[in-house]
Amino acid sequence: MKVFPFKIPKSSEEAFIYQEDREYIFYDKYHQHEEIQISYIKKGEGTVLVGDMISEYKEGDILIVGSNLPHVFKSDISESKKKSVMLTIFFTKNSFGKNFFNLPELHSIEPFFEAIKNGIRIRNAKPSIIKKFEKFKDADKYDRFILFLYLLKAFCHAEKTPLSNYVFNKPFTDAEGKRMQMVFDFVMNNYQKNVTLDEVAQIATMTKNAFCKYFKTRTNKTFFQFLIEIRIEHAAKLLVKNKELSVIEISEMSGFNNISNFNRKFKEIKKKTPFEFKNSLSDS
Numbered sequence: 280m281k282v283f284p285f286k287i288p289k290s291s292e293e294a295f296i297y298q299e300d301r302e303y304i305f306y307d308k309y310h311q312h313e314e315i316q317i318s319y320i321k322k323g324e325g326t327v328l329v330g331d332m333i334s335e336y337k338e339g340d341i342l343i344v345g346s347n348l349p350h351v352f353k354s355d356i357s358e359s360k361k362k363s364v365m366l367t368i369f370f371t372k373n374s375f376g377k378n379f380f381n382l383p384e385l386h387s388i389e390p391f392f393e394a395i396k397n398g399i400r401i402r403n404a405k406p407s408i409i410k411k412f413e414k415f416k417d418a419d420k421y422d423r424f425i426l427f428l429y430l431l432k433a434f435c436h437a438e439k440t441p442l443s444n445y446v447f448n449k450p451f452t453d454a455e456g457k458r459m460q461m462v463f464d465f466v467m468n469n470y471q472k473n474v475t476l477d478e479v480a481q482i483a484t485m486t487k488n489a490f491c492k493y494f495k496t497r498t499n500k501t502f503f504q505f506l507i508e509i510r511i512e513h514a515a516k517l518l519v520k521n522k523e524l525s526v527i528e529i530s531e532m533s534g535f536n537n538i539s540n541f542n543r544k545f546k547e548i549k550k551k552t553p554f555e556f557k558n559s560l561s562d563s
Contacts, residue, residue, distance in 0.1 A: 295370035297415045297423060301362050305352040309460040314369040315395060316344040317430070319412045323363025325354040326512060328463065329398040330443025331498045333508050335516060341401035341408070342442065343434065346371065348398055349459070350442075353467055355516075366412055368427065388428075390435045398442030401434060408433050444499065458483050459497065470509045471534045476502065510534045511548045514541070518557050526553045 296314075309328070324337040329350040336342060336352065344350050354363055372380055372392065380388065401408070411426050411433075418426060465482050466474065479502060480490040494502045514533040517524060527538055530553075535541035545553050 294374045294424075295368060295427065298367045298369065299416065300365040300367065303360070303362055304354045305363060305365060307351060307353055309349060309351040309456060309463050311347045311349045311456075312369075313346055314371055315346055316342075316350075316367060316369055317434075318342045318344075318365050318367040319409070321364040321366055321413075323354060323361070323365070325352060325363075326467075326509075327352050327442070331500055331505075332441070332443045333505070333512055334400075334442065335512060336400075339404065339409075341404050341412075341434075342398070343395050343401070344398045344442070345395040348396075348443065349456075350398070351460075351463065366415065368415070368430075370427075388431045388435060391431050394435075394439065397444065399434075399439040400442055402438045402440060404437060405433070408437070455497070462494070462502075466506060466509060470506060470513065471532060473536075474506060474534075506534075507544050508548060511545055514545060514553065515549060515556065518553060519560060522557070522560070526557070529553065 305323075305325075318341070320336055320338055320340045320342070322338055324335065327334060327336045327342065327350065329342075329344060330348055352365075379385070380392070408430065411429055414426055415423055461482050462479060465479065476487050476491070480487045483490050483493070485493060491502060494505070498505060510533045514529050514535075517529045517532060518526075521529070524532075526542075530538050530541040533541070535544075542552055545551075545556070549556055551559065
């Protein structure tokens, strides 16, 4: 199966697709597809990379990935022994005809399509949205269509944050996808160690200079910016889940060998020092 482009299986009789994933590990290959993806995480948690940004996903999140926006879900190792559940809707803007969403009656949905170009996370989704999502499984085609329109409008007014800062206008080739997948897999398995540019360039089968330019062009950030963000996301999770660990221990477990550098990078990304972040969890 090719990594890029990834094809969503669909019959000629379906305008859009509803899919339930009940897996120990979600499809964890860095990929993109023409279809817009709306996913409700019913169970499970882990890391999601969308475009140029890495963040966590957890139970209750709704993640919306725009057309041809590269992404990958990585289940936490601690969660891989339990089945994760993700409910997903796939569709394109032309699923119901080229001009369907241009109808005057649907103008109120236009903000949705603008917002999802970078991908969005729906925060604190209302129970009514979750209930509508969970009705898809047993609904007939007509009711699914009504539920779908309801969700699009609800998402326009919901609290949301971007999943990426960079808009990808050009689909990746299969070779590019495989190369980025190898780099991503290596980083996710080794970010707690001392990762060198020589190692990563070798995995990408490129010179160091060529790899640096290649990575920056496709992610809008340097490789080491990307690596630091992964480390900080891991550190944030440890601060949440392992409150008995000291900040120095978490720093070392996240791949930092200098506590001052860890504190500085953590504040740059999370807008709080590790101590402030940890204390805010105690206050909540």
